[in-house]
Amino acid sequence: MAATLADVAARAGVSTATVSRVLNGNYPVSAVTRERVHRALGELEYVVNGPARALAAATSEVIGVIVNDVSDPFFSIQASGTQWEAASADLLAVICNTAGSPSDELKYISMLLRQRVRGMVLTGGSREEPEHVRAIAKLLGQALSAGTRVVMCGRPAPPGVDVPCVTFDNEGGARTLTRHVLSVGHTRIGYIAGPPGNTTTTARLAGHRQAVQEQGLDDTVVLHGDFSRASGFDAALELLRTSPDLTAIVAGNDLMALGVIAALRQRGVRVPEDISVAGFDDLPAAVDVVPALTTVRLPLDQGARRAGRIASGTEAVTSLSRLWMPAELMVRESVSAPA
Amino acid sequence: MAATLADVAARAGVSTATVSRVLNGNYPVSAVTRERVHRALGELEYVVNGPARALAAATSEVIGVIVNDVSDPFFSIQASGTQWEAASADLLAVICNTAGSPSDELKYISMLLRQRVRGMVLTGGSREEPEHVRAIAKLLGQALSAGTRVVMCGRPAPPGVDVPCVTFDNEGGARTLTRHVLSVGHTRIGYIAGPPGNTTTTARLAGHRQAVQEQGLDDTVVLHGDFSRASGFDAALELLRTSPDLTAIVAGNDLMALGVIAALRQRGVRVPEDISVAGFDDLPAAVDVVPALTTVRLPLDQGARRAGRIASGTEAVTSLSRLWMPAELMVRESVSAPA
DNA sequence: GTGAAAGCGCTAACAA
DNA sequence: TTGTTAGCGCTTTCAC
Numbered sequence: 174m175a176a177t178l179a180d181v182a183a184r185a186g187v188s189t190a191t192v193s194r195v196l197n198g199n200y201p202v203s204a205v206t207r208e209r210v211h212r213a214l215g216e217l218e219y220v221v222n223g224p225a226r227a228l229a230a231a232t233s234e235v236i237g238v239i240v241n242d243v244s245d246p247f248f249s250i251q252a253s254g255t256q257w258e259a260a261s262a263d264l265l266a267v268i269c270n271t272a273g274s275p276s277d278e279l280k281y282i283s284m285l286l287r288q289r290v291r292g293m294v295l296t297g298g299s300r301e302e303p304e305h306v307r308a309i310a311k312l313l314g315q316a317l318s319a320g321t322r323v324v325m326c327g328r329p330a331p332p333g334v335d336v337p338c339v340t341f342d343n344e345g346g347a348r349t350l351t352r353h354v355l356s357v358g359h360t361r362i363g364y365i366a367g368p369p370g371n372t373t374t375t376a377r378l379a380g381h382r383q384a385v386q387e388q389g390l391d392d393t394v395v396l397h398g399d400f401s402r403a404s405g406f407d408a409a410l411e412l413l414r415t416s417p418d419l420t421a422i423v424a425g426n427d428l429m430a431l432g433v434i435a436a437l438r439q440r441g442v443r444v445p446e447d448i449s450v451a452g453f454d455d456l457p458a459a460v461d462v463v464p465a466l467t468t469v470r471l472p473l474d475q476g477a478r479r480a481g482r483i484a485s486g487t488e489a490v491t492s493l494s495r496l497w498m499p500a501e502l503m504v505r506e507s508v509s510a511p512a
Numbered sequence: 513m514a515a516t517l518a519d520v521a522a523r524a525g526v527s528t529a530t531v532s533r534v535l536n537g538n539y540p541v542s543a544v545t546r547e548r549v550h551r552a553l554g555e556l557e558y559v560v561n562g563p564a565r566a567l568a569a570a571t572s573e574v575i576g577v578i579v580n581d582v583s584d585p586f587f588s589i590q591a592s593g594t595q596w597e598a599a600s601a602d603l604l605a606v607i608c609n610t611a612g613s614p615s616d617e618l619k620y621i622s623m624l625l626r627q628r629v630r631g632m633v634l635t636g637g638s639r640e641e642p643e644h645v646r647a648i649a650k651l652l653g654q655a656l657s658a659g660t661r662v663v664m665c666g667r668p669a670p671p672g673v674d675v676p677c678v679t680f681d682n683e684g685g686a687r688t689l690t691r692h693v694l695s696v697g698h699t700r701i702g703y704i705a706g707p708p709g710n711t712t713t714t715a716r717l718a719g720h721r722q723a724v725q726e727q728g729l730d731d732t733v734v735l736h737g738d739f740s741r742a743s744g745f746d747a748a749l750e751l752l753r754t755s756p757d758l759t760a761i762v763a764g765n766d767l768m769a770l771g772v773i774a775a776l777r778q779r780g781v782r783v784p785e786d787i788s789v790a791g792f793d794d795l796p797a798a799v800d801v802v803p804a805l806t807t808v809r810l811p812l813d814q815g816a817r818r819a820g821r822i823a824s825g826t827e828a829v830t831s832l833s834r835l836w837m838p839a840e841l842m843v844r845e846s847v848s849a850p851a
Numbered sequence: 852g853t854g855a856a857a858g859c860g861c862t863a864a865c866a867a
Numbered sequence: 868t869t870g871t872t873a874g875c876g877c878t879t880t881c882a883c
């Protein structure tokens with residue numbers, strides 16, 4: 174069995190209270206006593222019992238991070254940023270993959286709740302179904318009243334839940350991107366959106382439509398994917414079949430754009446000569462595709478770090494501050510003037 | 513304050529033991545009592561206190577996963593696989609980024625230890641420095657004697673530490689890959705290895721050298737990167753400068769290979785016409801580069817899931833079983849016969 | 852500056 | 868089938 178505080182106390186000839194004090198350094202302890210305790214600690218190879226401490230202190234040294242899937246770079250970049258910030262606050266980060274399933278999301282929030290995590294950050298777009306939003310709101314309310322710091326990163330807070338939100342400018346970024354596509358001369362554009370009923374999908378699609386309407390164009394052809402490369406591939410083939418006159422395809426994220434490029438290549442359609450392609454997120458892969466992807470950069474790492482710091486309690490939030498993360502257009506080679 | 517077991521018991525008019533029993537379903541409880549308890553549970557919105565349970569039961573519902581950096585796809589794929597398996601055992605997974613720092617690695621193992629995690633999986637190559645290996649061995653020994661399930665995924669167990677190891681065939685894969693490069697006619701090959709003193713680097717480099725020596729060739733030019741895209745980029749420029757007669761560059765992983773391709777493109781060197789390039793891992797991005805990357809596929813997800821199951825206690829290991837994960841050569845377009 | 856002792860909320864004997 | 872009752876290992880008043 175591992176040594177306990179009592180063992181250490183006995184060995185050092187002091188009380189457990191004293192050992193606890195030197196461990197936490199939150200009360201004065203004489204130098205000699207401290208020294209003796211330290212020696213005992215070392216000799217016994219003492220390791221704090223986290224659960225016991227958490228029980229007594231009513232809070233653990235863990236924060237939770239909810240993502241769709243850490244194997245998706247969009248999320249892994251965020252998870253990584255948050256984890257780093259947690260680490261520098263000496264906190265552990267548990268990562269939860271929901272695969273976009275509302276029930277998994279609820280399940281994970283409950284699990285984090287029961288672990289009495291110090292904080293939690295919910296990343297990525299959320300489902301818009303009212304019942305789900307209500308369920309989330311309720312759980313987050315419980316978390317909040319238990320003193321858990323809740324932070325949203327890339328998604329809105331449910332109505333009535335007052336928590337800090339790191340907000341990426343999805344709408345503005347999409348608007349800017351589509352304006353760019355329009356500005357080089359495209360008029361027949363296909364848009365591959367993310368899954369319906371997702372806040373990120375909605376925001377990006379809205380931005381895209383605003384830009385289209387500004388030009389007085391008819392609405393674009395819109396198809397829905399699920400933000401995966403494969404769904405972008407399929408949607409591109411579909412667009413090719415149903416709307417052969419398109420000169421540009423804008424995807425709701427980079428992964429789908431990669432799928433689009435692959436599909437076009439397979440069909441012998443040249444990018445950008447025959448069809449221009451644009452993405453969103455500016456994932457690392459965007460510069461390795463050929464042609465390099467014109468896309469919108471989101472400061473994912475920076476935003477996630479910010480969220481991580483807030484959840485860890487390292488950074489304070491003035492309740493009103495909206496943590497706004499601007500989007501930046503990245504013009505590369507995949508979009509050019511139509512032939 | 514959140515409701516406790518005692519609150520629920522009082523409301524249901526039973527003892528805390530009974531409530532605990534219906535919660536854990538490990539002892540018979542009459543249907544009516546159970547029903548009453550469930551109602552109380554619901555009315556009070558009871559949430560188990562994880563730390564308290566962990567303290568009493570002497571084990572938590574968490575496993576730990578140690579990686580270099582979850583934002584690196586090599587690790588995020590593994591972290592994701594492990595997390596999924598943990599989830600299906602109703603366990604939470606904490607992910608720790610060490611950035612390859614030995615001291616961080618030790619720090620995280622201690623933190624996991626103190627959380628009394630159910631299991632932990634250490635992924636990726638490990639540092640070979642004897643002191644570090646010894647330090648790890650000691651910590652893992654403590655973990656083991658505390659009943660924590662330890663699993664290695666893609667790295668060897670320290671000597672004297674008897675734990676299951678999911679082993680990827682780095683050496684064999686590298687040998688096969690280089691044989692392929694040689695077989696199409698290359699004789700002047702540059703190799704960009706991973707960071708020195710890393711088990712993965714060593715295994716892959718060894719495989720590469722074996723293939724080269726089989727052919728009775730002089731040793732290849734070897735440079736070290738750090739497995740990042742940027743280091744591959746730099747190393748490629750260096751090779752171009754110092755060994756302008758190379759006809760092929762083999763990188764220790766795909767990320768560096770992407771960097772190599774980018775560097776060559778920037779220098780106007782055609783791939784594979786002027787120089788062939790090969791990678792290792794078969795990350796998703798390998799098929800989106802142009803030319804598509806010839807590389808070696810490692811069943812990362814599968815291996816990580818296996819490790820996750822073992823760490824979660826879902827899968828038993830016959831102590832002798834070596835969990836061997838074969839490597840598969842993926843021939844694509846980035847390697848062709850030299851001009 | 853240090854100790855005694857009362858919990859924190861749960862599990863698991865042991866009884867009944 | 869259910870209740871009683873010790874702890875699990877730590878933090879934290881409250882005394883001294």
